[in-house]
Amino acid sequence: xxxxxxxxxxxxxxxxxxxxxxxxxxxxxxxxxxxxxxxxxxxxxxxxxxxxxxxxxxxxxxxxxxxxxxxxxxxxxxxxxxxxxxxxxxxxxxxxxxxxxxxxxxxxxxxxxxxxxxxxxxxxxxxxxxxx
Numbered sequence: 632x633x634x635x636x637x638x639x640x641x642x643x644x645x646x647x648x649x650x651x652x653x654x655x656x657x658x659x660x661x662x663x664x665x666x667x668x669x670x671x672x673x674x675x676x677x678x679x680x681x682x683x684x685x686x687x688x689x690x691x692x693x694x695x696x697x698x699x700x701x702x703x704x705x706x707x708x709x710x711x712x713x714x715x716x717x718x719x720x721x722x723x724x725x726x727x728x729x730x731x732x733x734x735x736x737x738x739x740x741x742x743x744x745x746x747x748x749x750x751x752x753x754x755x756x757x758x759x760x761x762x763x
């Protein structure tokens with residue numbers, strides 16, 4: 632591998648890591664915003680961050696556990712991040728006195744699964760279709 636090819640590969644993987652991390656953060660914020668809007672909660676901006684921070688911390692743990700930086704847009708990375716976001720998010724919510732009830736856990740599992748694994752699945756499908 633030449634030096635320029637190696638640099639291009641590193642640049643590509645760095646952009647994939649940053650892109651996936653930013654996408655994950657934005658999608659978790661969207662999840663929190665939708666939930667707050669559905670329940671007509673006040674303090675839109677600060678409230679979204681208050682709702683989202685446990686899930687963002689859980690997703691960060693999921694990134695570490697799944698070693699997602701190796702293949703940040705892969706389905707296994709997405710599943711690890713998703714499960715980390717939900718498990719870590721619910722644990723942190725419980726530890727900080729926020730509400731954790733079964734219907735919310737189910738909604739979070741479904742919504743964050745759709746968001747965090749869904750875009751990776753779409754990318755995998757697009758890649759597969761382009762190879763044909």
